[in-house]
Each structure stands twice: as structure tokens, then as C-alpha cells.
Amino acid sequence: MKQKLIWALARRHVWSDANSTVVRIVSILSVAGVAIGVAALVILQAFMGGFTEAIASGLSTMNPPLHIYAPGGGNLNDFDLGVVQEIAEDIPGITRVEGILEKAAVVSGAAGTVSGAIVRGTNEAELIIGIDLARELDIGAGDEIRIASTAGAEISGMGRVLVDTIATLVVDSVGDFGIEEYNNSLVILPLHISRNIFRAQGELSSLGGYVERGFDPVVLSSMLDSALNEEYVGGGWPVYMSCIPYLAFHGNLFKALGLERIAMTIVLALITVVALLNLSSALTMIALEHRRDVGVMRAMGLAPSGVFSISIIRGFLLGGSGALVGLAFSWISIFVVNRYFPIRLDGTVYWIDVLPGVFPVGTALVVTLATVLVCLIVSLFPAFSALYRSPSEALRYE
Amino acid sequence: MNKELVLSAVDIHCSYGSADASIQVLRGAEIEIKAGEVVAVTGPSGSGKSTLLHALGFLERPDRGKILICGEDGWALGGRKRAALRNRKIGFVFQFHHLLEEFTLKENVMMPSLIAGESKEDAAKKADELLDRVGIIHRASHFPSRVSGGERQRAAIARAIVMKPDIVLADEPTGNLDSGTSTEVEKLIMELAEDGNRSFLLATHSNDLASAVHRRFFLNSGILTEGD
Ligand SMILES: Nc1ncnc2c1ncn2[C@@H]1O[C@H](COP(=O)(O)OP(=O)(O)OP(=O)(O)O)[C@@H](O)[C@H]1O
Numbered sequence: 001m002k003q004k005l006i007w008a009l010a011r012r013h014v015w016s017d018a019n020s021t022v023v024r025i026v027s028i029l030s031v032a033g034v035a036i037g038v039a040a041l042v043i044l045q046a047f048m049g050g051f052t053e054a055i056a057s058g059l060s061t062m063n064p065p066l067h068i069y070a071p072g073g074g075n076l077n078d079f080d081l082g083v084v085q086e087i088a089e090d091i092p093g094i095t096r097v098e099g100i101l102e103k104a105a106v107v108s109g110a111a112g113t114v115s116g117a118i119v120r121g122t123n124e125a126e127l128i129i130g131i132d133l134a135r136e137l138d139i140g141a142g143d144e145i146r147i148a149s150t151a152g153a154e155i156s157g158m159g160r161v162l163v164d165t166i167a168t169l170v171v172d173s174v175g176d177f178g179i180e181e182y183n184n185s186l187v188i189l190p191l192h193i194s195r196n197i198f199r200a201q202g203e204l205s206s207l208g209g210y211v212e213r214g215f216d217p218v219v220l221s222s223m224l225d226s227a228l229n230e231e232y233v234g235g236g237w238p239v240y241m242s243c244i245p246y247l248a249f250h251g252n253l254f255k256a257l258g259l260e261r262i263a264m265t266i267v268l269a270l271i272t273v274v275a276l277l278n279l280s281s282a283l284t285m286i287a288l289e290h291r292r293d294v295g296v297m298r299a300m301g302l303a304p305s306g307v308f309s310i311s312i313i314r315g316f317l318l319g320g321s322g323a324l325v326g327l328a329f330s331w332i333s334i335f336v337v338n339r340y341f342p343i344r345l346d347g348t349v350y351w352i353d354v355l356p357g358v359f360p361v362g363t364a365l366v367v368t369l370a371t372v373l374v375c376l377i378v379s380l381f382p383a384f385s386a387l388y389r390s391p392s393e394a395l396r397y398e
Numbered sequence: 399m400n401k402e403l404v405l406s407a408v409d410i411h412c413s414y415g416s417a418d419a420s421i422q423v424l425r426g427a428e429i430e431i432k433a434g435e436v437v438a439v440t441g442p443s444g445s446g447k448s449t450l451l452h453a454l455g456f457l458e459r460p461d462r463g464k465i466l467i468c469g470e471d472g473w474a475l476g477g478r479k480r481a482a483l484r485n486r487k488i489g490f491v492f493q494f495h496h497l498l499e500e501f502t503l504k505e506n507v508m509m510p511s512l513i514a515g516e517s518k519e520d521a522a523k524k525a526d527e528l529l530d531r532v533g534i535i536h537r538a539s540h541f542p543s544r545v546s547g548g549e550r551q552r553a554a555i556a557r558a559i560v561m562k563p564d565i566v567l568a569d570e571p572t573g574n575l576d577s578g579t580s581t582e583v584e585k586l587i588m589e590l591a592e593d594g595n596r597s598f599l600l601a602t603h604s605n606d607l608a609s610a611v612h613r614r615f616f617l618n619s620g621i622l623t624e625g626d
Pocket residue numbers: 393396414415421423441442443444445446447448449450
């Protein structure tokens with residue numbers, strides 16, 4: 001009952017039908033301030049995090065998370081694939097390793113259309129073409145495309161000659177690969193077909209390793225890399241292979257995004273700091289407005305600890321409701337933006353064409369807890385000054 | 399110790415301000431009040447009546463002197479026990495009603511019971527009875543800012559006696575009321591003193607009130623003297 005009473009007192013002090021206008025205004029303003037600060041932080045993290053995530057997931061759905069290659073740019077072959085597969089078997093978390101043959105080619109579709117493309121041979125059974133490339137070539141699933149390559153070389157009676165290959169193939173499906181760059185340039189087809197097109201039997205341009213859910217590709221990649229190193233360099237072999245996590249190709253991008261995110265977080269955290277300063281002046285004002293009331297409560301027998309608690313709870317209520325309003329506001333705005341007003345990006349610049357907002361649960365939790373904690377800390381000053389003021393002095397306050 | 403004695407204060411000294419610029423407000427005040435007695439303190443404005451009442455109610459720590467309420471020395475107790483002593487034994491009425499503005503009259507009257515840890519239902523029942531007794535039950539759910547000065551002071555009196563305290567310290571309870579209303583409130587105080595066998599210490603400017611009480615004290619220049 002007593003705790004309930006103290007909460008009721010604190011609640012009425014910050015919000016009641018009979019509050020003075022001053023108290024109402026400072027209460028509303030301080031809640032709004034905290035809400036804006038929290039919402040700004042959460043929304044920023046939602047969209048910056050969503051951007052990074054969308055790019056990372058776009059890159060990873062199209063590429064195996066582990067990239068195994070020959071440093072120096074040389075080609076690999078089926079034998080190398082066998083070696084890596086054997087080594088990878090001993091590393092838990094790597095599910096399988098496959099060969100990839102990827103080269104540039106010229107593709108033409110409906111009459112008169114032609115475009116450069118990246119032709120990637122994988123263990124895929126179908127021919128999938130990027131959606132933007134398909135549009136450019138004016139074709140759809142079931143249509144024919146021609147892939148022309150000049151990369152093949154053959155030894156004949158005339159010596160080594162370059163051979164053009166033109167293959168006519170049927171498109172099985174048109175794919176949205178998530179990232180503009182892939183959508184407008186990628187053709188995925190079975191490995192053996194790409195070997196025919198590029199006349200590269202037995203060759204592979206790189207190997208791709210897949211990772212079991214829950215395992216960190218960065219860790220697995222360095223494990224595989226050192227295992228490869230041991231096998232080749234340690235075994236006295238001249239050739240060796242390296243492994244890096246695929247996203248490391250774009251390491252600079254992710255670092256830049258991370259840096260930008262930190263910088264903006266600091267700026268917006270300052271907004272929250274200002275909001276909390278505002279809250280602290282609001283609490284001081286509310287404490288002044290209720291100084292005499294506290295004196296009356298003490299005359300009626302409220303213990304000093306109750307006086308202290310009331311001050312702290314006022315801070316908790318204002319800060320807590322500010323944080324809650326901020327969270328609700330940011331959740332709703334993220335939802336509404338995603339659903340009804342998606343933010344369109346220029347895919348050629350940003351790789352992705354819709355900026356997705358992902359509610360950052362962790363950040364939201366941290367921001368809320370930190371805000372409430374700081375609110376409690378700012379409440380300490382009015383709480384202690386109320387505690388040390390004699391009831392008589394409080395009663396004389398006009 | 400005399401069991402009848404509700405309040406006894408010996409050699410109370412109170413001052414305000416720092417050591418070099420201090421105002422000596424009470425210089426050795428002594429007072430004893432028995433159960434059921436109604437006592438008035440008069441004196442010019444600024445003579446220290448409020449200070450005396452605050453000191454007797456353990457709201458302001460005197461520089462010197464000993465105060466016992468029902469035999470208990472509040473200043474010798476810790477903050478929590480002193481608060482409990484105020485809650486159970488002492489009722490306060492202030493010059494400017496000092497009702498809590500954000501609570502209705504009934505909630506104001508319930509407050510001391512709630513502080514004592516009583517259930518909401520019990521507190522509400524007691525508050526209703528008292529609001530009825532002081533004649534403002536029809537205003538129970540109003541906020542203090544929406545009722546008249548006399549009604550506020552009645553609510554403040556109800557709040558002061560809800561815990562059935564042994565003594566009520568009332569600081570100019572009628573000081574802010576017009577003469578008609580003040581007469582009614584004075585009458586109420588005298589009735590409440592009689593039917594509860596409750597002691598009252600009233601600081602007042604009002605001659606009517608002062609003449610109605612059992613004993614009178616006069617405070618001037620920090621000296622408290624009995625008689626007129
Ligand atoms: N906090 C304080 N600091 C300094 N002086 C004070 C303080 N409180 C009261 N005083 C002084 O103490 C003296 C006694 O004040 P007190 O309020 O007790 O008088 P009072 O008899 O109740 O007056 P009134 O009839 O106007 O209510 C006054 O001179 C007042 O100015």
C-alpha cells in the first residue's frame with residue numbers, strides 16, 4: 001500500500017487533472033524531448049542497420065560466404081576442388097565446397113539487343129538471368145539468349161588460336177538477386193555449360209564454401225585458410241590457395257558504413273543528452289512546485305525515504321514514458337515507412353533500390369535502459385535536496 | 399511522568415540564519431498541554447508562533463530544549479520513527495489550508511491513513527465519515543482549487559484529525575477566512591476538541607477563538623507567557 005501511495009503521489013505530481021499549467025507544460029515537453037531523442041536514435045539505427053544488412057544479405061545470397069581462390073589470379077581446377085573439399089571435411093561448420101567458373105561474355109536476347117554480362121557457372125541446374133539484364137535484352141523465361149565468348153583458346157595445326165563461341169540457350173527463369181549490380185549483369189547457369197562456352201574443361205575460377213547456420217564465416221574462413229596454408233606451403237608445394245570471407249571483398253564499404261553510423265549515433269546521442277538536461281530542469285521545476293506539498297506530506301508522517309522515492313519516481317515516470325513513447329513512435333514510423341512509403345534508392349548508386357528499416361531490438365533496449373538510468377541519475381539531485389530540507393522549511397515555501 | 403500530559407516542552411530555543419546573522423525567534427519557551435485541553439497562542443505577526451508549532455510538531459529542530467509528545471521525544475528518534483510519531487500522535491492544520499492540490503478533498507483526508515499503511519477501503523470509509531462530520535461530504539470528489547476557503551479549511555481539519563491524534567497543532571486555522579466562515583470553523587474546532595477529548599494548540603490572531611479556549615499563551619520577543 002505504501003509503495004502504491006508513493007507511486008500515486010509521484011504520478012500525480014507529474015501528471016494530473018489538477019496540475020498547474022507550468023507542471024503540465026514541463027512534463028509534456030520533457031517527455032516529448034526524451035521521446036524525440038530515443039526515436040531519433042532508434043530510427044537512425046533502423047535504417048542504417050537495414051541498409052548494411054540488406055547489402056550484406058544481397059551479397060551473401062548471391063555468393064558463397066567463403067571465397068577460395070588462387071592468389072595472383074591463376075585458375076583452379078577440379079583437383080584443387082577435391083583437395084579443398086577433403087580439408088574442409090575436417091572443419092565443422094563448413095557444409096560443402098563447390099567450384100565456380102565465372103567470366104565476362106556478351107549476351108544478346110531479342111533482335112537487336114546486346115549487353116555485357118557476367119556468366120557464372122555453378123552447381124545450379126537452371127539458367128537464371130538477372131531481372132534488369134532480362135529487361136534490357138527484352139526477354140523472359142522460356143526465351144532464347146545467345147552468349148558469345150572470346151575467351152576460349154585452342155591449340156590447332158595453326159598453333160594457339162582464340163576461338164569465339166556462341167551458345168544459344170533457353171532462359172529457365174528471371175531472378176531478382178537483391179543487388180542492382182547483379183540484376184543487371186549476372187547470368188547463372190550449370191558449371192558444365194559455362195565450361196563449354198569458355199572452353200575451359202576442368203577449370204574453375206574460384207571455389208565457394210558454404211557455412212552451416214549459426215557459424216561465423218569469418219572464423220571458418222580463417223580456419224580453412226590456415227589449413228590450406230599448412231597443406232600447401234607446409235607440404236612444400238609450389239601452388240597454394242587462400243580463403244577469405246566473401247564480405248571481406250567489401251570490407252571498406254562496411255567499415256565506412258560502420259563509421260558513418262557511429263558518427264551519426266554520436267550526433268543523435270547529443271540530442272538525447274539535451275533532452276535529458278531538459279528533463280532534469282523539468283524535474284527541478286516539478287520539485288519546486290511540490291516543495292510545500294512534500295512538507296505537508298512529512299507533517300502527515302511520510303518518512304524521509306518516501307520523500308526520496310517520490311523524487312526518483314517522478315524522474316522514472318517522465319523518462320520512462322518518454323522512452324516508451326519514443327520506442328512506440330519509432331516502431332510505428334519504421335513500420336509505416338516500410339509498408340506504405342518505402343524509401344526508394346537509385347540502385348545504380350546504392351546497389352539496393354529500397355531502403356529497408358529493421359527495428360533494432362538490441363539498440364532499442366540499450367537506448368531505453370540507458371535513458372531510464374540517466375533519468376534516475378538526474379533525479380538524484382532533487383531527491384537528495386528534498387531529503388535534506390527540513391519539513392518546516394518546505395512548509396514555509398510559497 | 400504525568401499520564402495526562404499530552405505535550406510538554408521545556409526551554410525551547412529556536413533561531414534562523416547563520417551563526418553571525420542569526421535571528422533568535424524562541425528564547426526558552428515552556429508549555430504543557432493536558433489531554434482534552436484547548437490552548438491558544440497569540441502574538442504579533444513575526445513573533446514566532448509558526449516556529450513554535452513547527453518545533454512542537456517535530457518539523458523544525460530547535461537549537462535547545464526538550465519536547466515530549468505523549469512521553470515520546472521525537473528528536474531522539476530516527477527519521478522513520480519520528481515520521482510515524484507525527485502520523486499517529488500529531489495533527490497539523492496550517493494557515494493556508496495546504497491541501498495537496500492534485501488530490502481531491504477526500505483523497506487529502508485519506509492521505510494520513512494511507513501513509514500509516516491502512517487499506518484504501520478503510521481510509522476511504524474514515525474519510526467519508528469525517529467529511530460528513532465537518533459538513534463537506536458533498537464536496538468530497540472536488541479538487542481543493544474548486545471549493546471555497548471555508549470548505550478547504552474544513553477538509554484540512556478533517557485531515558488533521560483522521561488519525562485520531564492526541565494533539566492537533568493548528569497554525570492560524572481561521573487566519574485566511576472571512577469573519578462569518580471563521581466563526582463556523584472556530585465552532586467546529588471547539589466541538590471536535592470536546593467530542594474527541596482531543597487537545598488543540600491553536601496559534602491565532604482571532605480574539606473570538608482565543609477567548610473560547612481553556613488556556614491562553616502570549617508570545618512576544620521570543621518569550622512565551624501564560625495569561626492574556
Ligand atoms: N527560514 C527562515 N529564515 C530566516 N528567518 C525566518 C525563517 N522563517 C521564519 N523566519 C523569521 O522568524 C520569525 C518568526 O516567524 P514565524 O513565521 O514563526 O512568525 P509568526 O508568529 O508565525 O508570524 P505570522 O503571524 O505572520 O504567521 C520572523 O521574524 C520570520 O521572519
